[in-house]
Amino acid sequence: MVVFCLFIISKSGGLIYNREFHAGMSKLTSNDYLMLAGSFHGMHAITKQLCPVPPTPVTPLSVAGAPAPSPFIGRPSGLEVLESSHFRMQCFQTLTGIKFLLFTEPQQPNVDVMIRRIYELYADYVMKNPFYTVEMPIRCEKFDRGLDGFVKVRS
Amino acid sequence: MTIYSFYIFDRHAECIYNRRWAAPPVPKSARPMSGSSMTSNGDHPAVRKGLSREDDAKLIFGLVFSLRNMVQKLGGDDDTFLSYRTAEYKLHYYETPTRMKFVMLTDTKQNNLRVALHQIWANLYVEYVVKNPLSPVEHPGGIGVANELFERGLDAFVTAVLPS
Numbered sequence: 001m002v003v004f005c006l007f008i009i010s011k012s013g014g015l016i017y018n019r020e021f022h023a024g025m026s027k028l029t030s031n032d033y034l035m036l037a038g039s040f041h042g043m044h045a046i047t048k049q050l051c052p053v054p055p056t057p058v059t060p061l062s063v064a065g066a067p068a069p070s071p072f073i074g075r076p077s078g079l080e081v082l083e084s085s086h087f088r089m090q091c092f093q094t095l096t097g098i099k100f101l102l103f104t105e106p107q108q109p110n111v112d113v114m115i116r117r118i119y120e121l122y123a124d125y126v127m128k129n130p131f132y133t134v135e136m137p138i139r140c141e142k143f144d145r146g147l148d149g150f151v152k153v154r155s
Numbered sequence: 156m157t158i159y160s161f162y163i164f165d166r167h168a169e170c171i172y173n174r175r176w177a178a179p180p181v182p183k184s185a186r187p188m189s190g191s192s193m194t195s196n197g198d199h200p201a202v203r204k205g206l207s208r209e210d211d212a213k214l215i216f217g218l219v220f221s222l223r224n225m226v227q228k229l230g231g232d233d234d235t236f237l238s239y240r241t242a243e244y245k246l247h248y249y250e251t252p253t254r255m256k257f258v259m260l261t262d263t264k265q266n267n268l269r270v271a272l273h274q275i276w277a278n279l280y281v282e283y284v285v286k287n288p289l290s291p292v293e294h295p296g297g298i299g300v301a302n303e304l305f306e307r308g309l310d311a312f313v314t315a316v317l318p319s
Contacts, residue, residue: 026231036225043225046218050211051243052159052260077242082222083267084237086230103229 001155004087004103006118006147007033010135011097013041017138021151025087025103044078044091044099051076090115114154121146156317159244159260161309162212163280163300166254168220170212171294172301174309215258219248238267251276261317271316279308 004025008017015037018030028036082089083106090111092100100122102115125143126132132140163172219236226236238247240263247265249257249272257272283305284290290299 025229028228032228036228039221040225043218043221046214047239047241047246050214050218050246050260051241053243079239080241082226082236082239084226084230084234086234 001108002105003108003114003151003155004105006103007037007099007101008122008138009037009041009099009101012135013038014135016136019144019147021147022155040101041099044093048076048078092116092119094119117150118147121150156265157262158313158317159262160211161260162215162256162258164212164216164256164258165294167293167295168216169295169297170209170216171297173208173212174306175208176313215246216256219246219256219258223248223250237269247272249273249276255280265317268317271312274316275309275312279305279312283308 002024003021005018005020005022007015010016015034018033018037078093079091082091086106087103088106088108088111090102090104092102092112092115094100100115100118102111102118104111121143125146126138126140129140129142132138158176160173160175162170162174165171222239223236226234235250236248238245240246243263245261245263245265247259247261247268249269251257255276257276259268259272261268280300283302284294284300287299287302290302294300
């Protein structure tokens with residue numbers, strides 16, 4: 001199993017974290033990564049607009065398991081998985097609008113579980129870090145190490 | 156399996172053919188009214204009604220064009236964009252060597268339709284549009300694409316290969 005890299009995009013479309021775990025994707029300059037993150041932010045918004053069907057209304061059954069009804073149900077979700085011939089990109093948008101992009105091999109199972117675990121790491125080591133300012137690039141050593149451990153254990 | 160729509164773009168970024176299939180009836184039990192207070196963000200479903208077919212086609216072209224460029228930048232020049240999926244729909248993409256783009260929107264359960272889009276190009280578009288002596292070489296405004304044989308072939312293909 002190969003995880004190529006992880007991007008975190010803030011709610012205003014800025015790239016706040018990028019990390020390469022495994023070679024296999026093109027090397028770009030950090031400026032290029034910033035531009036890609038910004039344009040992806042816009043494309044994600046367009047994929048929401050293009051939704052041909054109204055999102056499935058919530059049935060009481062599906063709500064039963066959730067701790068509290070989210071104000072975001074009933075809205076189109078936007079891009080979740082992008083497939084290309086070389087990689088597969090999973091996008092997970094949190095309720096606060098931060099996007100986690102994880103690039104893996106095309107035939108990678110259970111990426112959604114992984115990305116949620118990464119979100120947990122983010123919540124633990126970045127959001128709980130008193131020296132971190134939101135919307136700013138993430139420079140937290142513990143988060144880096146946590147990611148390393150997590151990705152290595154799984155591969 | 157449901158197919159929502161199908162678009163062909165030529166190499167001049169123009170939509171030369173688009174086709175929509177009827178969406179399944181919307182369930183009457185609409186969203187709870189409590190959601191209506193949260194629509195200040197602007198991306199609620201009501202936004203959809205303001206867009207015409209042409210606008211949709213333009214949006215889709217811009218989107219697949221940028222996604223394709225992004226994929227090529229990240230994965231190298233020989234990487235091709237295949238499809239993307241949201242929670243509500245899936246978009247399939249096929250590009251011919253002449254830069255014509257075939258795009259199809261389906262429900263999320265559909266497997267990759269690249270092969271099917273290739274067949275539409277090879278068996279329908281080439282046969283009925285390219286080989287048609289009355290149709291021009293380029294198709295500004297979609298002239299010559301939406302002929303009877305092509306449309307009927309497309310309908311037959313969709314019902315035969317992609318049964319609902």
